[in-house]
Amino acid sequence: MTTISKVRYSRRAMLKAGGAAVAAAALPAPMVWGQETKNITLRQFGTGVSNLNDVALKVKEDLGFNLEMTALDTDSVTQRAATQPNSFDIADIEYFICKKVWAAGNLQAMDTSKIAQYDNIAGTFRSGLLTPESTIAQGTAPHTVGFTTGVDGTEFVQEESGWMTLIPTIYNADTLGIRPDLIGRPINNWSELLNPEFKGKASILDISSIGIMDMALVVESMGEYTYPDKGNMTKEEIDLTLGIFTEAKKNGQFRAFWKSFDESVNLMASGEVVIQSMWSPAITAVRSQGIPCVYQPLEEGYRSWGGGLGLSASLSGMELDAAYEYINWYLSGWVGGYLMRQGYYSAVPTTSKEFMSEDEWGYWYEGKESKGDIVSPTGAKLAGPGEVRDGGSFLDRMGSVVCWNSVMDENQYMVRKWNEFIAA
Amino acid sequence: MRNNSVIGWLLAAPLSLVLLVFLVLPIAMIFVVSFWGATEWSIYPAILLDNYEFLLTSDVTYRVFFNTFKYAAITWAFTLLIGFAVAYYLAFHIRSLTWQIALFLLCTIPFLTSNIIRMISWIPFLGRNGIANSTLISMGVIDEPLEWLLFSDFSVILAFVHLYTLFMVVPIFNTMMRIDKSLIEAAADSGATGWQTLRHVIIPLTKSGIMIGTIFVVALVMGDFITVRFMSGSQSANMGRLIQNDIALLQYPSASATAVILLITVLLLIGTLLRFVDIRKEL
Numbered sequence: 001m002t003t004i005s006k007v008r009y010s011r012r013a014m015l016k017a018g019g020a021a022v023a024a025a026a027l028p029a030p031m032v033w034g035q036e037t038k039n040i041t042l043r044q045f046g047t048g049v050s051n052l053n054d055v056a057l058k059v060k061e062d063l064g065f066n067l068e069m070t071a072l073d074t075d076s077v078t079q080r081a082a083t084q085p086n087s088f089d090i091a092d093i094e095y096f097i098c099k100k101v102w103a104a105g106n107l108q109a110m111d112t113s114k115i116a117q118y119d120n121i122a123g124t125f126r127s128g129l130l131t132p133e134s135t136i137a138q139g140t141a142p143h144t145v146g147f148t149t150g151v152d153g154t155e156f157v158q159e160e161s162g163w164m165t166l167i168p169t170i171y172n173a174d175t176l177g178i179r180p181d182l183i184g185r186p187i188n189n190w191s192e193l194l195n196p197e198f199k200g201k202a203s204i205l206d207i208s209s210i211g212i213m214d215m216a217l218v219v220e221s222m223g224e225y226t227y228p229d230k231g232n233m234t235k236e237e238i239d240l241t242l243g244i245f246t247e248a249k250k251n252g253q254f255r256a257f258w259k260s261f262d263e264s265v266n267l268m269a270s271g272e273v274v275i276q277s278m279w280s281p282a283i284t285a286v287r288s289q290g291i292p293c294v295y296q297p298l299e300e301g302y303r304s305w306g307g308g309l310g311l312s313a314s315l316s317g318m319e320l321d322a323a324y325e326y327i328n329w330y331l332s333g334w335v336g337g338y339l340m341r342q343g344y345y346s347a348v349p350t351t352s353k354e355f356m357s358e359d360e361w362g363y364w365y366e367g368k369e370s371k372g373d374i375v376s377p378t379g380a381k382l383a384g385p386g387e388v389r390d391g392g393s394f395l396d397r398m399g400s401v402v403c404w405n406s407v408m409d410e411n412q413y414m415v416r417k418w419n420e421f422i423a424a
Numbered sequence: 425m426r427n428n429s430v431i432g433w434l435l436a437a438p439l440s441l442v443l444l445v446f447l448v449l450p451i452a453m454i455f456v457v458s459f460w461g462a463t464e465w466s467i468y469p470a471i472l473l474d475n476y477e478f479l480l481t482s483d484v485t486y487r488v489f490f491n492t493f494k495y496a497a498i499t500w501a502f503t504l505l506i507g508f509a510v511a512y513y514l515a516f517h518i519r520s521l522t523w524q525i526a527l528f529l530l531c532t533i534p535f536l537t538s539n540i541i542r543m544i545s546w547i548p549f550l551g552r553n554g555i556a557n558s559t560l561i562s563m564g565v566i567d568e569p570l571e572w573l574l575f576s577d578f579s580v581i582l583a584f585v586h587l588y589t590l591f592m593v594v595p596i597f598n599t600m601m602r603i604d605k606s607l608i609e610a611a612a613d614s615g616a617t618g619w620q621t622l623r624h625v626i627i628p629l630t631k632s633g634i635m636i637g638t639i640f641v642v643a644l645v646m647g648d649f650i651t652v653r654f655m656s657g658s659q660s661a662n663m664g665r666l667i668q669n670d671i672a673l674l675q676y677p678s679a680s681a682t683a684v685i686l687l688i689t690v691l692l693l694i695g696t697l698l699r700f701v702d703i704r705k706e707l
Contacts, residue, residue: 075672075673076672078674079671079672079674082464082465082466082674083674100464100465100674101464101465103464103465104465104466200571203657206658208673249659254657254659255575255657255659256575256656256657256658256659257657257658257659258658259658266547270548270551270552270553270554271551271552271553272551272552272574272575407464411464412462412463412464412675415673415675416478416675416678418669418673419666419669419670419673419675420482420484422658422661422665422669423484423487423488423661423665423666423669424484424487424661
C-alpha cells in the first residue's frame with residue numbers, strides 16, 4: 001500500500017518536474033521502507049486554519065505514516081514553538097512567528113535542494129516580489145525571514161541561500177469582514193472600523209502582531225497619522241496607535257475582541273458584530289450557515305500574512321526523512337487545492353491547480369465569474385453561478401497588499417502596551 | 425518520648441514534602457522569575473525591577489486592581505445572599521434528613537458539567553439576538569435589544585454568581601446542620617421573633633461557614649481569568665487576565681510579577697478576614 005502510493009507520488013512529481021533526471025535530483029532516493037514508515041508518527045501543531053483532520057487522513061492514505069494535529073490559537077502556537085521544542089516535529093507557523101522564535105534555536109533549516117517544487121514556489125516567498133514590477137509591502141514580509149545560512153543558521157539572510165527557515169505553504173490578503181445585510185451601505189475604508197455608526201458592533205482581533213497592523217491601517221485611513229514604516233513603529237507611534245484604539249474602546253466601540261477564528265465566526269453569525277477584522281475561512285464558515293458576509297476589499301489595501309512548515313531541531317534520521325517526504329507531498333497539490341477552496345492561496349499554485357476544477361480555479365484564483373455552484377472543501381455551498389470572489393483575482397488582491405503581519409524592533413514595548421489596551 | 429517525636433516527624437513528612445514540592449517551590453520560583461528579564465523568545469536570570477516598575481507605575485494596573493476587587497465584592501454579596509438563603513431553607517425548613525440530602529445533591533447536579541460549558545451557555549442566551557432579548561421584545565417589555573446583557577460587567581458577575589454560589593451553600597449548610605435545634609427552641613421560648621433568632625442565634629453560629637465560603641468565593645473570583653475573558657468578550661480585565669495576556673505574549677517575568685502582587689493581595693485579604701473569625705476554634 002505504502003510503496004504503491006510512493007511510486008504513484010514519485011511519478012507525479014517526475015511529470016511535473018519535466019523529467020526523470022530532474023526528479024531524481026530533487027528527490028534523492030526514497031529513503032524509508034514502507035513497513036517501517038507506518039510506525040512513524042509526526043506531530044504537527046499550528047493554528048486552526050490549516051491544521052485540518054482531512055489532511056491527516058490523506059497523509060495516512062498517500063504516505064502511510066501518521067500525522068497528529070494540534071490546533072491552537074496564534075499566541076499559543078508562538079508559545080509552544082518557543083518553549084516546548086520536544087512537543088512537536090513539525091511547526092505550522094506564520095512568518096512573523098518565525099521571526100520571533102527562530103533565535104530560540106528550536107527549529108532547523110531545510111535544504112531547498114530536497115524540495116521538489118522549490119522552483120515553483122511563489123515569488124513572494126523567495127525574492128519577495130509578487131511580479132517583477134511589484135514593490136515590497138511594509139512589515140515582516142516572508143522572504144525577509146525565510147532564509148538562513150545553513151542547517152543550524154541563526155541569522156536570517158536576504159537572498160535565496162538554499163536553506164529555508166519555513167517551507168511556505170499558504171498565504172492570503174486579509175481585510176475587514178462585514179455583514180452587508182446589517183450595514184446596508186457600501187464600506188470602502190479601514191476607518192469604518194472606528195465609525196461611531198457601528199458603536200458596540202465592531203470587533204478587532206486580540207493577537208498583537210496582527211491587530212497592530214489592522215490598527216495602523218485604520219489610523220492611516222482616518223487621516224490621523226501616516227507612518228514612515230508601519231511594520232516597524234517607534235515607541236511614540238505605538239503609543240499613538242494604541243491611544244486612539246483605547247479611547248474607542250472606552251467609548252464602547254467594540255462589542256468583543258476575538259482570539260481564535262471560530263470566535264470571530266460566532267460574533268459575526270450571531271449578529272453581535274457587523275464589522276471586524278476577519279480571516280478568510282471565517283467568512284467561508286459564516287456564509288456556509290447561509291448568512292451573508294463579505295470579505296470587503298478596501299481602498300487602502302490589504303494586510304497580508306504567510307505561513308509555512310518548520311522542522312523541529314530535534315528531528316533526525318527516519319523521522320526527518322519522513323518530514324521531508326511530508327513537506328514534498330504537502331506542496332504537491334492536494335492540500336494546496338483544499339486550502340485554495342477555503343479562500344487562501346497556495347504557495348505552489350501550479351500544483352494546486354491540478355486538484356481544482358476549472359471553475360474553482362477561475363473563481364478562487366482568477367477572479368472570474370463562477371459557472372456553477374462553488375462549494376467549500378467540506379461540501380457547503382459558498383456561492384452560486386455568476387458570482388465573483390470578493391476582491392477579484394489573485395493579482396488584484398495580493399497586488400494591493402500594503403503591509404504584512406509584523407514583529408517590530410520595539411516589539412516588547414508594543415506587547416506591553418497591547419496588554420494595557422486589552423486590560424484598559 | 426524521643427521515639428514519639430521521631431514518629432511525629434515521620435508522620436508529618438509526606439504532607440510536608442508534598443507541600444514543599446508542589447506549593448512552596450513553585451511559588452518561590454514565581455517570585456524569583458518575577459525579577460528576571462525576558463527577550464522575544466526566552467527569559468534570562470537577572471535581578472531587575474523593571475517588571476514591578478512597569479506594573480506599579482501604570483494606571484491600567486490600578487484600574488484592573490479595582491476591577492478585580494469590584495468583581496470579588498459584588499460576587500461575594502450575591503453568592504452570600506443566595507447561598508445563605510438556600511442553606512437556611514435546606515437546614516431549617518426541610519424536616520426530613522432524606523429530603524435534605526436529596527435536595528442538597530440536586531444543588532450539585534449542575535456542577536457535574538464543565539465550568540466552561542456552564543459559563544459559555546450564557547452567551548447565546550444573553551446575546552443581542554439571544555433568547556433573553558427576543559423574549560423580552562416579544563413580550564413588549566423592550567423595543568430595542570438590551571446591549572448590556574452580554575459582554576459587560578453584568579454578564580461577568582452573573583456568570584461568577586452562577587458558577588460559585590455552591591461554594592457558599594456547602595460550608596454554610598454544613599455549619600447550620602450542626603446548630604443544636606434546642607438553641608432555636610430556647611430562643612423561641614424566650615420570646616424571640618424569627619428575625620431575632622436569625623440575627624442573634626443563627627448568623628453568629630454560622631459565621632465560620634460564611635467565612636469559609638467567603639474565602640472560597642473571593643479566592644476563586646480574584647484568581648479567575650477565563651470567565652472574565654469570555655463573558656466580557658475581552659472588554660474588561662482583572663488581574664488574572666493581565667497574567668494570561670503576559671503568558672500568551674511570552675512575558676513570563678512580567679506575568680510572575682503580577683502573580684506575586686496578586687498573591688500578596690489575596691493573602692492580605694484572607695488574613696484580614698480570618699481576624700474576624702477564628703476558624704479553628706469554630707470548627
